[in-house]
Amino acid sequence: MPETVMPSLQATLFSGYIGEGPRTAQFERELGEWLGVPSVVAVNSGTAALHLALHLAGVGPGDEVISTPQTCVATHSPILSLGARVVWADIDPWTGNISVEDVAKKCTASTKAIMAVHWGGLPCDLTELKQVARQWNIPLIEDAAHALGSDYQGRRIGCHADFVCFSFQAIKMLTTGDGGALVCLAPEDDRRARRLRWFGLERNPVGHDECRWEQAIHEHGYKFHMNDIAATIGCEQLRYLDANVARHQAHAAIYDDVLRGFRRLRPLRQSSDRRSAHWLYTIRATERAAFIAHMHAAGIETSRVHVRNDRYPIFAASACDGLAGVETFDAEQVSIPCGWWLSDTDVNTIVAALRQFEEAAA
Ligand SMILES: Cc1ncc(COP(=O)(O)O)c(C=O)c1O
Incomplete structure (x- = not known):
């Protein structure tokens, strides 16, 4: 505020x-x-x-x-x-x-x-x-x-x-x-x-x-x-909105660069005709629990933010099969800090932790 x-x-x-x-x-x-x-x-x-x-x-x-x-x-x-x-x-x-x-x-x-x-x-x-x-x-x-x-x-x-x-x-x-x-x-x-x-x-x-x-x-x-x-x-x-969105997007661009070629952590894909404001920066982590624990140990909180809604009992009447994309995404998705409030030092710390996790598998 x-x-x-x-x-x-x-x-x-x-x-x-x-x-x-x-x-x-x-x-x-x-x-x-x-x-x-x-x-x-x-x-x-x-x-x-x-x-x-x-x-x-x-x-x-x-x-x-x-x-x-x-x-x-x-x-x-x-x-x-x-x-x-x-x-x-x-x-x-x-x-x-x-x-x-x-x-x-x-x-x-x-x-x-x-x-x-x-x-x-x-x-x-x-x-x-x-x-x-x-x-x-x-x-x-x-x-x-x-x-x-x-x-x-x-x-x-x-x-x-x-x-x-x-x-x-x-x-x-x-x-x-x-x-x-x-x-x-x-x-x-x-x-x-x-x-x-x-x-x-x-x-x-x-x-x-x-x-x-x-x-x-x-x-x-x-x-x-x-x-x-x-x-x-x-x-x-509203007076701060342009600057805040720009910072979210700048942080996302840094993560996009860092994650290029990573195997354990993969960024989402964005077509060239659209641009996310990056309220979230979500990645897909094949070993999500280990990744969350690794980030936590480095003092960096991550979050799934939301979970698939179709599993809530209130939607039992809507149950269906054939949600393969949901299965995959729900199993791997996790968001890392991306907000306007991060300092350059914070972002560097996050980048270092991402690299450490990727390199630990090599
Ligand atoms: C995707 C999505 N839709 C709707 C809402 C509901 O908005 P509100 O909390 O302002 O009612 C939220 C979160 O708050 C949300 O993340």
Whole structure:
């Protein structure tokens, strides 16, 4: 958290107004400019953004949503909350991202949406996924919780699909403590999302200055709006975002160079038409437990970050075979520290530990 947040945070805290108000509107405007999109709906978590996107996609009881097991359970909780079922698609074990081929095989008349998660920030094959979605006349939802600052075919993640969901949870590239944002391609979805995030009510209804509760509610909504405390933090964090993303990417480039030719530790693969913001730097370690222990002994923490979701008992109704890519990735994937907070000395220490592990096998 930048210390420079304090003056603006203090001003908001003692302004007499800390709910969703002017700072939230400012955050939405500034984030929209940064992403290159006309409108952003700020909410109180990435999960809330996903829930709204699924609701707007029309997902309800009995419907199916195709998704990847390799993500946070937050990607799928809203699907269950809406009474729908997850259908698992396999992933590419060299990216951690959903396989377009398998998505295309699994679409049926019951499919209501396709969910794409950009693992660690690495963009999925969005052009191909959009083609499949168009064929079936269903929306593509991006869970971009890891992908703030990533780009795909020359444009930032945020402007490619029907719905794009961001998270500003405690450890994300930009944090508001907790928070999230939804970007809708269709202006009507954007308008509806603004009502749904606050019980189905207009926040600033024309002609209802005295009592904004006195409006007709045509569709019941949620309490998903962002508050001005979180938004104030978000505005300040935005000032550091370019520099932070650049540092993540610079660290990743160093690791890419170091790992070239390694056999025990292998980096993921990135096509030239996209660039990960590298919220994570994930590698595949054939002897993962030994690698984690080696790094730990060197004072370096590593993490699997998320585990395959299809093994959670809540998804028993979705059980399926044929997830070979998930098997491989889940068995080997682990992320090493990559964040903007690492000093050059930290990075050198990590590089030395990677080399030691590789060389120990020789
Ligand atoms: C891939 C992914 N999707 C969704 C979420 C949920 O975001 P939030 O914690 O802001 O609800 C997270 C993590 O927090 C995540 O990693």
